[in-house]
Amino acid sequence: MENHKQQTIPSILKILAHSLGTEVKNGRLDIPSKFGTGYCAGFVFNKYIRMLILNYDLNVDLIIENPEINAVDRMILFKFQNIFPQTDILLAAKQLKAPPSVLIATSSLNTDAAIPVHTNIATINIEVDANYLSGLFDTSEKTPVLQSLLQNSQPLLFEQLIYPSLQKTVDEIVTESVNETFKLFFLRVKAEELICRLLMELEKREEKHLFALNNHDIQAIYKVKERMLQHLETPPIIKEIAFSAKMSPTKLKRLFKQIFGSSIFNYYQKFRMKEAAMLLKDNKLSVSDVGYKLGFTNLSHFSRVFTEHIGSKPKQYSRS
Numbered sequence: 001m002e003n004h005k006q007q008t009i010p011s012i013l014k015i016l017a018h019s020l021g022t023e024v025k026n027g028r029l030d031i032p033s034k035f036g037t038g039y040c041a042g043f044v045f046n047k048y049i050r051m052l053i054l055n056y057d058l059n060v061d062l063i064i065e066n067p068e069i070n071a072v073d074r075m076i077l078f079k080f081q082n083i084f085p086q087t088d089i090l091l092a093a094k095q096l097k098a099p100p101s102v103l104i105a106t107s108s109l110n111t112d113a114a115i116p117v118h119t120n121i122a123t124i125n126i127e128v129d130a131n132y133l134s135g136l137f138d139t140s141e142k143t144p145v146l147q148s149l150l151q152n153s154q155p156l157l158f159e160q161l162i163y164p165s166l167q168k169t170v171d172e173i174v175t176e177s178v179n180e181t182f183k184l185f186f187l188r189v190k191a192e193e194l195i196c197r198l199l200m201e202l203e204k205r206e207e208k209h210l211f212a213l214n215n216h217d218i219q220a221i222y223k224v225k226e227r228m229l230q231h232l233e234t235p236p237i238i239k240e241i242a243f244s245a246k247m248s249p250t251k252l253k254r255l256f257k258q259i260f261g262s263s264i265f266n267y268y269q270k271f272r273m274k275e276a277a278m279l280l281k282d283n284k285l286s287v288s289d290v291g292y293k294l295g296f297t298n299l300s301h302f303s304r305v306f307t308e309h310i311g312s313k314p315k316q317y318s319r320s
Contacts, residue, residue: 008184010050013042016064026180031056045188048132053174054121055084075127076152078195079103083162083170084122099271100162100170102198108155109213124170126191136192137199145205154212159260160201169194205261211254220245221255225267232272233295236264273309276302280318287314 009024017029028041038056045051082098107130130152139150148156162170169190178186224241241264242249256264272294279290291302291314306314 008044010042010044010052012064013040013052016040016062019062019064027183031058035060043184043187045184045191048129049188049191050127051187051191052123052125054123054125055174056121074129074131074152075107076130076133076149077103077105077107077109078126078128078198079105080124080126080162080170080194082122083124083167084174085171099274100167102160102162102166104149104158104160104198104202106149106152106154106156109157109218124173126195128195133195137196143203143205144208144210145202146199148210149202154210155214156210157213157218157259158202158205160198166194166197169197202261207258210258213255213259217247217255218259220247221252221259224252224256224264225260228264228268229271232268232275233293235295236268238264269305270309273306276306276314277310277317280314284318287318290314 009027013024013027013029017024020029020032020035022029022032024042027043028039030039031037036056036058039053040056041053043051080102081100083100130150134150139146142150145158148154149158173187173190173194176186224236224245227241227244228236238249238253242252245252247255253264256267260267262270276290276294279285279293280287285293287303288299291299294302296302296305303314306317310317312320
């Protein structure tokens with residue numbers, strides 16, 4: 001019975017525990033205080049699906065070799081980020097500009113021979129065998145996005161924002177107290193529920209042809225996204241940001257939409273209006289102050305855009 005329990009713990013977690021001079025108990029590794037704070041938890045549900053919960057802040061950098069690098073070749077990675085409650089000051093500050101999201105990557109992008117353990121990590125990683133995943137649902141009429149993902153034969157990356165029902169399931173994984181008898185069963189069901197919901201969202205994407213990605217292009221696209229979110233008062237000019245990304249406007253627009261499922265301007269406008277809603281509700285700024293702060297010169301235009309994205313007029317929203 002003890003051997004069975006040991007087989008449910010990812011090898012990477014045992015190696016990390018050994019490096020920190022501690023041990024894994026019931027699938028959980030608490031970071032020793034001399035190395036930092038937080039915890040790691042890991043579960044191997046079967047040979048096709050496993051999960052790591054990483055929520056820690058280290059005061060040292062470690063490099064941990066991945067002993068399961070060969071198995072990773074079959075795996076699709078679902079990386080949930082910015083999904084933990086904002087109870088830690090460092091995490092809270094980080095999450096103000098980083099919305100909860102999931103990165104979905106084919107095996108050629110999800111890991112290297114060595115996994116860097118940075119000073120601050122707050123993610124849930126679920127890895128699923130591509131063939132196992134295909135067998136869980138009817139794949140007879142897959143969309144091009146799902147088909148390319150499940151083939152797992154070229155480097156692809158998608159990012160999907162987390163909506164409330166997804167966040168609820170994530171919260172249940174992290175906080176639900178479950179008897180050890182049912183813990184693995186419960187967590188596997190929740191993990192597969194998350195994946196199912198995410199695949200249902202990916203199926204809605206309209207791309208007919210997907211382009212293989214490389215690290216340079218991915219980094220360039222994410223720098224474009226970060227700059228946009230840092231300067232919501234300035235609408236993006238495609239030619240300028242394409243020049244800064246060192247790619248053509250056509251390539252920039254194509255890869256951005258492939259990764260995020262939205263055009264550059266629609267993505268920008270969505271977060272611009274989320275910021276407007278926060279300024280109205282939490283910061284108690286006036287409608288005119290918010291409109292001008294976010295770069296609108298016409299307040300009627302601001303009101304129309306806000307209503308389209310949020311569902312009510314700015315003044316009504318601020319009073320609700």
